[in-house]
Amino acid sequence: MREREGCHADPRLRRRRRGSGPVLAHWLTRHGFSVTVVERAPAPRMAGGHAVDPFRSAMNISEKTGVLPRIGERATGTTRMSAHQEGSRRPVRVDLTKIFDAASDRHVEIMRDDLSAIHHDAARDDVEHLFGDSITQLRMDTWSRGSVTLVGDAGYCPGPAVGGSTSLAVVGASVLAGEPARTDGDHERAFPAYERARAEHIRGSRAGAPSAAKTLVPTSRLGVWGLARGARLISSLPAGPGRALLVDNTVGTSIHELALARRRRERGLRRRRRTERARRANRRDAGPTCTSTPPPPVRPSPRSSGGCGPRRTGPPREPPRGVLDGGPEP
Ligand SMILES: Cc1cc2nc3c(=O)[nH]c(=O)nc-3n(C[C@H](O)[C@H](O)[C@H](O)COP(=O)(O)OP(=O)(O)OC[C@H]3O[C@@H](n4cnc5c(N)ncnc54)[C@H](O)[C@@H]3O)c2cc1C
Incomplete structure (x- = not known):
């Protein structure tokens, strides 16, 4: 040399x-x-x-x-992580290979x-x-x-x-x-x-640190919950969508924010379902008369009951095989 x-x-x-x-x-x-x-x-x-x-x-x-080759030999080989949350008996199991794959294609x-x-x-x-x-x-x-x-x-x-x-x-x-x-x-x-x-x-890299810190070191119980759910979510997804989630995360949307958004969506969905159930119950209490806006005209169907229930708006269809004829053909 x-x-x-x-x-x-x-x-x-x-x-x-x-x-x-x-x-x-x-x-x-x-x-x-x-x-x-x-x-x-x-x-x-x-x-x-x-x-x-x-x-x-x-x-x-x-x-x-x-x-x-030597680095490969000395790799820790860690593939799974279990996180135990205070107050919860069920640990959050994270598939680290998904997290690593999502973060880099060579790691x-x-x-x-x-x-x-x-x-x-x-x-x-x-x-x-x-x-x-x-x-x-x-x-x-x-x-x-x-x-x-x-x-x-x-x-x-x-x-x-x-x-x-x-x-x-x-x-x-x-x-x-x-x-x-x-x-x-x-x-x-x-x-x-x-x-x-x-x-x-x-x-x-330094510019991304504050949002990464927010993700990795949550300061509230809700944040800890969100981080655990986010990690579990990425673990459960195939590599492609998991990668997209993490990439998204690096440009500002933190993992726990994603999980919180999902939780908010689920809450909203539950609220809408409750409201819908209450409305239906009110309608039942009001008697058999249809009070809602009349449905659009439909072609008469031999199976149509003519009541307030769901109506098929297309032409009559063949009943599905296997339902009326005792099962699928051999
Ligand atoms: C808890 C922890 C977890 C981490 N996890 C990760 C991770 O998951 N992924 C990741 O990429 N990075 C991680 N890092 C960061 C990573 O360890 C460092 O970025 C990396 O080691 C930097 O290498 P370096 O050579 O700059 O410094 P160092 O690895 O710190 O090496 C500096 C060397 O200089 C010597 N030294 C210091 N002062 C003097 C002096 N005055 N005179 C002579 N010698 C001196 C020290 O003894 C040391 O050997 C983590 C760090 C910590 C502390």
């Missing part, structure tokens, strides 16, 4: 480890840079952390890195540290790692200043409600690794180009 002149141990190519760090390190080395990764933790984390969901964009990069759930370790292994032989060391923490108004740039959570500040921030970090790392290669190591051109390439996407 060629080493780009003047780039060895350059501070701008030092990276922290974990989600975006190993990906950035790997791709920088593939572009010919020499990389030092500084990690505050004393050793590679292997404990598992929490589950993350790399989506298609991140999976494509993992495929190019050559680590897809895997994996523990964060497993994903990190897999990408770390891919670059292990070509990257220098300094564990138990620390980079000075920075506060910056922009992603880049001088020879320093930010990637992943440190730069994008996605917050808990931005879905797929692991994917944002992985894609950001791969884009960032490509820019110095294009500008021959000139960070003054590379970093703004990286920011231009990713800023709009990141801003878009």
Whole structure:
């Protein structure tokens, strides 16, 4: 592997480890840079952390890195979730495969540290790692200043409600690794180009966060109920409509709002049925005379009773087979 002149141990190519760090390190080395990764933790984390969901964009990069089979091996394999609601004895069972399929056509759930370790292994032989060391923490108004740039959570500040921030970090790392290669190591051109390439996407993801937060962290009992019903609804639908519902959700209609709308519709339907029943009962009490608007003239039918009941308005039809003749023909 060629080493780009003047780039060895350059501070701008030092990276922290974990989600975006190993990906950035790997791709920088593939572009010919020499990389030092500084990690505050004393050793590679292997404990598992929490589950993350790399989506298609991140999976494509993992495929190019050559680590897809290992990611598949380490996938959590979670397919079902049972949520227990306070005050309800029946758990809400959610088919997670439907939710995942609806969210992305290429997706895997994996523990964060497993994903990190897999990408770390891919670059292990070509990257220098300094564990138990620390980079000075920075506060910056922009992603880049001088020879320093930010990637992943440190730069994008996605917050808990931005879905797929692991994917944002992985894609950001791969884009960032490509820019110095294009500008021959000139960070003054590379970093703004990286920011231009990713800023709009990141801003878009962050813009959706408030409505996602409303969906994922409901603040009322009704909201919790709606979220559970929404998840159950998507679980019960085939992939296509479920996907449409989730896509709709990302542009502003939250899952629980959909469930609440459905509940309102059902309530309205029940109210209309009650009113209709009451009206019919009133009519019965008023006697046998037809008081409603006379129905439109109909052709006399041999079966027509001539009363107030439902009338067939078309020509007389054959009675359905199997009803009058004792059953279908063999
Ligand atoms: C509870 C929880 C659940 C989540 N669920 C999901 C999910 O389902 N899907 C999803 O896509 N994302 C999820 N995320 C977000 C996801 O974990 C992050 O977006 C992703 O790990 C970002 O990668 P990163 O490299 O930017 O940061 P990190 O993975 O946090 O890595 C940063 C690394 O830098 C090291 N470090 C920190 N400070 C210093 C320093 N001063 N010097 C040296 N090293 C330092 C840290 O030790 C760490 O190893 C979740 C996050 C949390 C907390």
